[in-house]
Amino acid sequence: MWLETWKKPLLQTINESDEYHIRLLNKYFLPFLSKECPHAFTDLIQSMANEILETKQTTSLQALMLCFNIARREKLLPDDRIPFALLI
Protein backbone atom coordinates (compact mmCIF):
# COMPACT_ATOMS: atom_id res chain seq x y z
CA MET A 1 0.00 0.00 0.00
CA TRP A 2 2.81 2.39 0.90
CA LEU A 3 4.70 1.50 -2.26
CA GLU A 4 1.66 2.52 -4.33
CA THR A 5 1.77 6.06 -2.92
CA TRP A 6 5.03 6.86 -4.68
CA LYS A 7 5.73 4.17 -7.29
CA LYS A 8 3.43 5.51 -10.00
CA PRO A 9 4.41 9.18 -9.58
CA LEU A 10 8.08 8.19 -9.66
CA LEU A 11 7.77 6.08 -12.82
CA GLN A 12 5.67 8.73 -14.54
CA THR A 13 8.22 11.41 -13.67
CA ILE A 14 11.11 9.27 -14.92
CA ASN A 15 9.30 8.47 -18.16
CA GLU A 16 8.53 12.14 -18.82
CA SER A 17 11.91 13.52 -17.77
CA ASP A 18 15.07 14.37 -19.60
CA GLU A 19 18.43 12.91 -18.67
CA TYR A 20 19.37 15.91 -16.52
CA HIS A 21 16.25 15.58 -14.37
CA ILE A 22 16.76 11.81 -14.03
CA ARG A 23 20.33 12.45 -12.87
CA LEU A 24 18.98 14.73 -10.13
CA LEU A 25 16.39 12.13 -9.08
CA ASN A 26 19.15 9.56 -9.09
CA LYS A 27 21.35 11.77 -6.93
CA TYR A 28 18.90 13.40 -4.53
CA PHE A 29 15.82 11.19 -4.22
CA LEU A 30 16.47 7.49 -4.77
CA PRO A 31 19.62 7.29 -2.63
CA PHE A 32 17.84 9.07 0.27
CA LEU A 33 14.98 6.64 -0.04
CA SER A 34 17.23 3.61 -0.18
CA LYS A 35 19.10 4.83 2.91
CA GLU A 36 15.87 5.31 4.79
CA CYS A 37 14.19 2.10 3.82
CA PRO A 38 16.15 -0.51 1.82
CA HIS A 39 13.30 -3.00 2.23
CA ALA A 40 10.88 -0.76 0.36
CA PHE A 41 13.45 -0.14 -2.30
CA THR A 42 13.87 -3.82 -3.12
CA ASP A 43 10.05 -4.11 -3.08
CA LEU A 44 9.96 -1.46 -5.79
CA ILE A 45 12.44 -3.37 -7.93
CA GLN A 46 10.49 -6.61 -7.54
CA SER A 47 7.18 -4.94 -8.26
CA MET A 48 8.54 -3.28 -11.40
CA ALA A 49 10.16 -6.50 -12.63
CA ASN A 50 6.88 -8.39 -12.12
CA GLU A 51 4.98 -5.74 -14.06
CA ILE A 52 7.38 -5.97 -16.97
CA LEU A 53 7.02 -9.77 -17.02
CA GLU A 54 3.23 -9.65 -16.77
CA THR A 55 2.47 -6.83 -19.18
CA LYS A 56 5.44 -7.35 -21.54
CA GLN A 57 5.65 -3.55 -21.51
CA THR A 58 9.12 -2.15 -21.13
CA THR A 59 8.21 1.48 -20.58
CA SER A 60 9.45 1.35 -17.01
CA LEU A 61 12.72 -0.29 -18.04
CA GLN A 62 14.66 2.95 -17.75
CA ALA A 63 13.43 3.41 -14.20
CA LEU A 64 14.23 -0.21 -13.42
CA MET A 65 17.79 0.21 -14.66
CA LEU A 66 18.14 3.32 -12.55
CA CYS A 67 16.97 1.36 -9.53
CA PHE A 68 19.37 -1.50 -10.28
CA ASN A 69 22.26 0.93 -10.37
CA ILE A 70 21.29 2.35 -6.98
CA ALA A 71 20.71 -1.10 -5.54
CA ARG A 72 24.16 -2.16 -6.67
CA ARG A 73 25.73 0.96 -5.23
CA GLU A 74 23.95 0.36 -1.92
CA LYS A 75 25.10 -3.30 -1.99
CA LEU A 76 21.50 -4.50 -2.07
CA LEU A 77 22.22 -6.50 -5.20
CA PRO A 78 25.40 -8.27 -6.30
CA ASP A 79 27.20 -6.28 -8.95
CA ASP A 80 27.29 -8.76 -11.84
CA ARG A 81 28.36 -6.26 -14.47
CA ILE A 82 31.45 -7.25 -16.43
CA PRO A 83 34.34 -4.92 -15.64
CA PHE A 84 35.22 -2.75 -18.62
CA ALA A 85 38.86 -3.95 -18.55
CA LEU A 86 37.76 -7.53 -19.23
CA LEU A 87 35.84 -6.48 -22.35
CA ILE A 88 38.95 -5.19 -24.08
Added chain:
Amino acid sequence: MSHFCISSKSRSLDTLLKSFHPALTAALRADKSLEWQLAALDALSIWLLRATRSTYHAQIASHISPSDWDVLVDLTWTRWASAPNANAIQKLLKEIFSKILTLQRNIYSDWNKREVALLERVAQIHSMDMKVQCYLTEVLVRRITNGAKKLLELQEYWIRTMLREMKDSGTGPAVGKCIVSVLMARRAELIADHNEVECSESGSRTYIGAEWPRDVVGDLEETAPSNNQ
Protein backbone atom coordinates in the same frame (compact mmCIF):
# COMPACT_ATOMS: atom_id res chain seq x y z
CA MET B 1 6.47 37.19 50.72
CA SER B 2 3.69 35.56 48.67
CA HIS B 3 2.39 39.05 47.79
CA PHE B 4 5.87 39.93 46.55
CA CYS B 5 5.98 36.77 44.39
CA ILE B 6 2.56 37.45 42.88
CA SER B 7 3.40 41.06 42.05
CA SER B 8 6.75 39.97 40.64
CA LYS B 9 5.04 37.39 38.41
CA SER B 10 2.45 39.94 37.39
CA ARG B 11 5.18 42.44 36.45
CA SER B 12 6.95 39.73 34.50
CA LEU B 13 3.78 38.93 32.54
CA ASP B 14 3.16 42.61 31.97
CA THR B 15 6.67 43.05 30.55
CA LEU B 16 6.23 39.96 28.40
CA LEU B 17 2.94 41.20 26.95
CA LYS B 18 4.20 44.74 26.40
CA SER B 19 7.30 43.55 24.55
CA PHE B 20 5.40 41.41 22.03
CA HIS B 21 4.49 44.10 19.49
CA PRO B 22 7.89 45.84 19.48
CA ALA B 23 9.61 42.46 19.08
CA LEU B 24 7.31 41.42 16.21
CA THR B 25 7.55 44.79 14.45
CA ALA B 26 11.35 44.77 14.68
CA ALA B 27 11.55 41.19 13.39
CA LEU B 28 9.66 42.20 10.26
CA ARG B 29 12.24 44.84 9.26
CA ALA B 30 14.15 43.58 6.24
CA ASP B 31 15.53 47.03 5.40
CA LYS B 32 18.04 47.15 8.25
CA SER B 33 21.61 45.82 8.35
CA LEU B 34 22.15 42.07 8.68
CA GLU B 35 23.37 42.48 12.28
CA TRP B 36 20.29 44.54 13.19
CA GLN B 37 17.97 41.96 11.60
CA LEU B 38 19.73 39.12 13.44
CA ALA B 39 19.36 40.95 16.75
CA ALA B 40 15.67 41.64 16.09
CA LEU B 41 14.93 38.01 15.16
CA ASP B 42 16.92 36.84 18.16
CA ALA B 43 14.81 39.10 20.39
CA LEU B 44 11.60 37.63 18.97
CA SER B 45 12.99 34.12 19.45
CA ILE B 46 13.73 34.90 23.12
CA TRP B 47 10.25 36.40 23.53
CA LEU B 48 8.72 33.20 22.13
CA LEU B 49 10.82 31.08 24.47
CA ARG B 50 9.66 33.12 27.49
CA ALA B 51 6.06 32.92 26.29
CA THR B 52 6.19 29.15 25.87
CA ARG B 53 7.52 28.85 29.43
CA SER B 54 4.89 31.14 30.90
CA THR B 55 1.87 29.66 32.64
CA TYR B 56 -0.36 32.64 31.75
CA HIS B 57 -1.65 31.01 28.57
CA ALA B 58 -5.02 32.76 28.50
CA GLN B 59 -3.52 36.22 29.01
CA ILE B 60 -0.98 35.70 26.23
CA ALA B 61 -3.65 34.35 23.88
CA SER B 62 -5.97 37.28 24.51
CA HIS B 63 -3.13 39.79 24.07
CA ILE B 64 -2.25 38.54 20.57
CA SER B 65 -4.90 39.52 18.03
CA PRO B 66 -5.76 37.01 15.24
CA SER B 67 -4.13 39.28 12.67
CA ASP B 68 -0.93 39.60 14.74
CA TRP B 69 -0.85 35.84 15.11
CA ASP B 70 -1.13 35.44 11.34
CA VAL B 71 1.73 37.92 10.85
CA LEU B 72 3.82 35.99 13.39
CA VAL B 73 3.18 32.65 11.68
CA ASP B 74 3.76 34.09 8.19
CA LEU B 75 6.99 35.70 9.35
CA THR B 76 8.94 32.48 8.75
CA TRP B 77 8.40 32.54 5.02
CA THR B 78 7.97 36.28 4.45
CA ARG B 79 11.30 37.03 6.11
CA TRP B 80 12.90 33.99 4.42
CA ALA B 81 12.00 35.53 1.09
CA SER B 82 13.56 38.85 2.09
CA ALA B 83 16.77 37.19 3.30
CA PRO B 84 17.31 34.48 0.69
CA ASN B 85 21.05 34.08 1.14
CA ALA B 86 21.48 34.79 4.83
CA ASN B 87 22.04 31.40 6.45
CA ALA B 88 22.13 32.90 9.95
CA ILE B 89 18.71 34.50 9.46
CA GLN B 90 17.27 31.31 7.97
CA LYS B 91 18.54 29.31 10.95
CA LEU B 92 16.85 31.77 13.33
CA LEU B 93 13.61 31.62 11.33
CA LYS B 94 13.57 27.83 11.64
CA GLU B 95 13.97 28.14 15.42
CA ILE B 96 11.24 30.76 15.56
CA PHE B 97 8.86 28.53 13.61
CA SER B 98 9.36 25.64 16.06
CA LYS B 99 8.75 27.97 19.00
CA ILE B 100 5.60 29.37 17.35
CA LEU B 101 4.22 25.83 17.03
CA THR B 102 5.03 25.12 20.68
CA LEU B 103 3.40 28.38 21.78
CA GLN B 104 0.36 27.61 19.62
CA ARG B 105 -0.08 24.29 21.42
CA ASN B 106 0.23 26.06 24.78
CA ILE B 107 -2.15 28.95 24.29
CA TYR B 108 -4.83 27.73 21.89
CA SER B 109 -7.12 24.83 22.69
CA ASP B 110 -7.77 24.28 18.97
CA TRP B 111 -4.04 23.93 18.19
CA ASN B 112 -4.64 20.67 16.34
CA LYS B 113 -7.02 22.32 13.89
CA ARG B 114 -4.65 25.26 13.52
CA GLU B 115 -1.70 22.98 12.69
CA VAL B 116 -3.69 21.19 9.97
CA ALA B 117 -4.84 24.55 8.57
CA LEU B 118 -1.22 25.71 8.56
CA LEU B 119 -0.11 22.59 6.68
CA GLU B 120 -2.87 23.25 4.15
CA ARG B 121 -1.71 26.86 3.73
CA VAL B 122 1.95 25.91 3.40
CA ALA B 123 1.12 23.28 0.79
CA GLN B 124 -0.96 25.70 -1.25
CA ILE B 125 1.23 28.81 -1.36
CA HIS B 126 2.92 28.56 -4.75
CA SER B 127 4.96 31.72 -4.36
CA MET B 128 6.81 30.44 -1.28
CA ASP B 129 10.55 29.76 -1.53
CA MET B 130 10.88 26.04 -2.21
CA LYS B 131 13.50 25.41 0.49
CA VAL B 132 11.44 26.95 3.28
CA GLN B 133 8.29 25.27 1.95
CA CYS B 134 10.06 21.91 2.17
CA TYR B 135 11.26 22.64 5.70
CA LEU B 136 7.82 23.73 6.95
CA THR B 137 6.14 20.75 5.28
CA GLU B 138 8.57 18.30 6.91
CA VAL B 139 8.09 19.85 10.36
CA LEU B 140 4.30 19.95 10.13
CA VAL B 141 3.89 16.48 8.64
CA ARG B 142 5.90 14.98 11.49
CA ARG B 143 4.09 17.04 14.11
CA ILE B 144 0.51 16.44 13.04
CA THR B 145 -1.14 13.08 13.71
CA ASN B 146 -1.40 11.35 10.33
CA GLY B 147 0.21 14.47 8.87
CA ALA B 148 1.52 12.76 5.73
CA LYS B 149 -1.90 11.24 5.05
CA LYS B 150 -3.51 14.66 5.45
CA LEU B 151 -0.98 16.27 3.12
CA LEU B 152 -1.53 13.62 0.43
CA GLU B 153 -5.30 14.02 0.80
CA LEU B 154 -5.05 17.80 0.51
CA GLN B 155 -2.72 17.59 -2.47
CA GLU B 156 -3.45 14.42 -4.38
CA TYR B 157 -0.56 14.94 -6.80
CA TRP B 158 1.91 16.26 -4.22
CA ILE B 159 4.54 13.54 -4.77
CA ARG B 160 4.46 13.90 -8.53
CA THR B 161 4.56 17.69 -8.35
CA MET B 162 7.51 17.61 -5.96
CA LEU B 163 9.40 15.06 -8.07
CA ARG B 164 8.99 17.45 -11.00
CA GLU B 165 10.31 20.30 -8.86
CA MET B 166 13.57 18.36 -8.63
CA LYS B 167 14.45 19.65 -12.09
CA ASP B 168 16.11 22.57 -10.35
CA SER B 169 19.49 21.49 -9.02
CA GLY B 170 19.47 24.42 -6.58
CA THR B 171 16.46 23.08 -4.71
CA GLY B 172 16.71 19.41 -5.74
CA PRO B 173 18.45 18.21 -2.54
CA ALA B 174 15.92 19.94 -0.26
CA VAL B 175 12.97 18.68 -2.32
CA GLY B 176 14.34 15.12 -2.42
CA LYS B 177 14.83 15.12 1.36
CA CYS B 178 11.33 16.52 1.85
CA ILE B 179 9.68 13.86 -0.33
CA VAL B 180 11.52 11.09 1.49
CA SER B 181 10.60 12.57 4.90
CA VAL B 182 6.93 12.69 3.94
CA LEU B 183 7.07 9.15 2.52
CA MET B 184 8.72 7.82 5.66
CA ALA B 185 6.15 9.60 7.82
CA ARG B 186 3.39 8.04 5.71
CA ARG B 187 5.01 4.63 6.05
CA ALA B 188 5.12 5.00 9.84
CA GLU B 189 1.46 6.05 9.84
CA LEU B 190 0.42 3.02 7.78
CA ILE B 191 2.40 0.70 10.03
CA ALA B 192 0.77 2.26 13.11
CA ASP B 193 -2.71 2.07 11.52
CA HIS B 194 -2.42 -1.54 10.47
CA ASN B 195 -0.23 -2.59 13.35
CA GLU B 196 2.11 -4.08 10.80
CA VAL B 197 5.61 -5.09 11.70
CA GLU B 198 7.82 -4.35 8.77
CA CYS B 199 11.50 -4.79 9.02
CA SER B 200 14.42 -3.90 6.90
CA GLU B 201 18.11 -4.62 7.05
CA SER B 202 18.84 -1.43 8.92
CA GLY B 203 15.34 -0.67 10.12
CA SER B 204 13.22 2.30 9.16
CA ARG B 205 14.43 5.62 10.45
CA THR B 206 13.06 9.08 10.07
CA TYR B 207 15.82 11.63 10.28
CA ILE B 208 15.12 15.07 11.59
CA GLY B 209 17.38 18.06 11.45
CA ALA B 210 20.82 17.26 12.77
CA GLU B 211 20.13 13.52 12.82
CA TRP B 212 20.22 13.37 9.01
CA PRO B 213 23.25 11.29 7.89
CA ARG B 214 26.40 13.29 7.33
CA ASP B 215 26.85 12.25 3.71
CA VAL B 216 23.29 13.32 2.93
CA VAL B 217 23.71 16.61 4.79
CA GLY B 218 26.85 17.17 2.77
CA ASP B 219 24.80 16.91 -0.42
CA LEU B 220 22.13 19.23 0.96
CA GLU B 221 24.64 21.87 1.88
CA GLU B 222 26.13 21.73 -1.57
CA THR B 223 25.35 25.00 -3.28
CA ALA B 224 24.75 23.81 -6.79
CA PRO B 225 23.87 26.49 -9.33
CA SER B 226 20.17 26.77 -10.16
CA ASN B 227 19.34 25.12 -13.46
CA ASN B 228 15.77 24.97 -14.64
CA GLN B 229 16.23 22.80 -17.66
